Amino acid sequence: MNAVSRQRLVVIGNGMAGMRTVEEVLARAPVRYDITVFGAEPHPNYNRIMLSSVLAGEKQIDDIVINHLSWYAENGITLHTGDPVVAIDAAAKTVTAASGLCVAYDKLLLATGSKPLMPPLPGLDLPGVVAFRDIADTDKMLAAAQAKQRAVVIGGGLLGLEAAWGLKRRGMPVALVHLMPTLMERQLDVEAGTMLQRDLSERGLHFFTQAQTERVMGETKAEGLALADGRTIPADLVVVAIGIRPNIDMGKAAGLDINRGILVGDDMATSNPDIYAVGECVEHNGQVFGLVAPIWEQAKVCAARLAGDQIAAYATPALSTRLKITGIDVFSAGKLAAEDDADEEVVFRDGAKGVYRKLVVREGKLVGAVMYGDVADGGWYFDLIKGDKNVADMRDHLIFGQSFADQGCCGGAKPGLDVAAMADDAQVCGCNGVSKGAIVKAISEKGLTSLDEVRAHTKASASCGMCTPAVQAILSFVTGADASAPEAMCKCTDHGHEYVRHAILDQRLKTMDAVRKTLGWKTEDGCAKCRPALNYYLLCAWPGEYVDDYRSRFINERVHANIQKDGTYSVIPRMWGGVTTPDELRAIADVADKFNIPSVKVTGGQRIDLLGVKKEDLPAVWGDLNKAGLVSGHGYAKGLRTVKTCVGSEWCRFGTQDSTGLGIKLEKLMWGSWTPHKVKLAVSGCPRNCAEATIKDIGIICTEAGYDMVIGGNGGIEVRVTDELTRLSTEAEVLEYAGAFMQLYREEGHYLERTAPYVERVGMAHIKAHILDDDARRKALYARFLFSQSFAQDDPWAERATGGIDTHEFQPLAVVS
8 A cells, every 4th residue: 555645845944933833743744744944044943032142151052953953854854054945936836945956845834034124324234234133143243242342232122132231241342222212112111111221221231212323434344323413332343133024035936915024814824825924924914023922823823734724723912021131020011001091000119129010901901011120920910911801809919919919918928820820821931932731741741850851841941041930830830849949048148059150150240249249148248158159159150260269168178188076187198090109108108107197097989098187287298298299189179089990901800991090081180170069980890880880979880882971979878879871982982971061060060069969950851961962062061171170280289388378277376375
């Protein structure tokens, strides 16, 4: 029996709208079409919304790719990147690309997106003038930032503000020119727009509002802007971000009905029944589109129709806007202000906290909301607007948010998202168009238990992350796990470790004073709990720039030895991979005799511990050990302690690889690095595992086929056996993968969090996504680790044995008679 031949679906546009439609088609009718995709850019499908995060340095290009090249291959999709379609023959049902390639279709999908709106200004064609629409534009802006140039952005809407802040984050002086009196006038009322401008001005952006741009200055390149009122703004980079217009070129080429966009019906079909269109290129019922929420709905309807559904119909959903710039949250939905005497405006202001809310109520129903500073209830207000619900019974408490309104008064209010009350079709993740129902279904059917697993299977909160609390709440609701807010670092702050770590990077905070001032610490100098944590986070974030704060370390780390219960100290020289020599042993014995050290012990990590050293003798002890080539074993450190090895193939009849040699290489790679907590490694020469690799932070088990890498073990009070990460073929791979994992842990671990709880907290899916699934990301982690190590691998004993550093620590207290 012959198989039914597949129809040919050709997609023009490899962007978010087109590929979301293809994903939906594959979910509904996976064998109905042979799919060919043409993309103008030389990239796989990526999240254009997140270009601002790339510009700001929060993400890399690889981080915003939605569908990697492997996805196209796995789904049998033929992809042509960097080869735009230039002609459509609707009669012959073929498309022709710039390369000359001609492909026939049965169904054609236009997803050509939009073009940046460029005003008719003199000088707009000069080098140094860019739009902000794609990766190429972003690369140009990053190059300008690298050259330490000045920037001016034309446009005070969403895109313009994101461009301005991203460039500011890159260290550029940035001015923003906006035609209207206040920012984001289409999404915010005057009050919220004014607050936004004030707060962004305090963060270093310069604004020219009610300003008409007359021309771009310069002869051979952009040199700034001339305004209509005679003012000039010097700049080397001019970014135009005043809006977009639908890209209708292919619609015209196909002879379709065109207005502002390519006209489509409720079925997302154009005037040609074999040609569909979705996204920013379309016009439906007089509307064109620039936000993702309606485009995701278009993709669903279009895919349903392509899959044979004759009923699916598109209706433009209610829209909301949410923006987060440098810690400032804004939200709006529906009407921004009262339109006549029948409308009521309910307003709440807290100037000290920078919080503003305005609700617009009409005939007992909420029709609009504007929020600034605290937008936690934005989703709830949006649901009320979409649901056309009568709010008269909660009118007196509505402005204070869901928890208060539900209780009818402030007493007994329970803050937080009411997941049970959310409709299944309520959109949770705007970036990726994921509803509550889709998240619940994935968690239930796939047994998901962590945020990263939910992200991996649904993409919810995988982009900007602003919906993360809602996704966590849904996960908690379905699984019963606790999704409460992260615990504060200490009593000095309400912020948790994750928030502080991100703020240090996002806001480029490079001193503890800057962190405490910017994040509103309650105590001027911090406390014994937060100071060591901040010291580590800053060391990790800014290697080579941040100066280690001596005062913020515990006594063991200050004097580079372990204090014992009698006040003496323990000194542990490093023995690479547990290997030593007769000369090193003689030096240890000589030091023990010379300084009357009462106890010498072999440790569990295959080293020798000198116990009972007087504090004032430490520099001299270290000096003698240094002369024999011995360096600090960091037996006191939040860092690499030991790499335990067995003798491996060199001596053992069961050994499969040189475990001792590999252990030494790992130790020499990783020693000296500061980490959230102590780290222990082991390399076993065969699966008999004599070095106990399966209860170490990183373990390597040698086999005939190579090296099995395991992570997250702990042999302490709560024993945890490692999780399997991967099998590797060469020692070079072991070093790279181990270094990458070490850096991931360094960058994401909470201070005083061992790898065992870290692995359990973030999940193996998250770690594999960084280490296994993305070669570029792993190599970047490894490169950052090596860079950090270039500043870390100095022996602290040698620096102090000569008396040049911290001499006061080792001087005995004067005896007062």
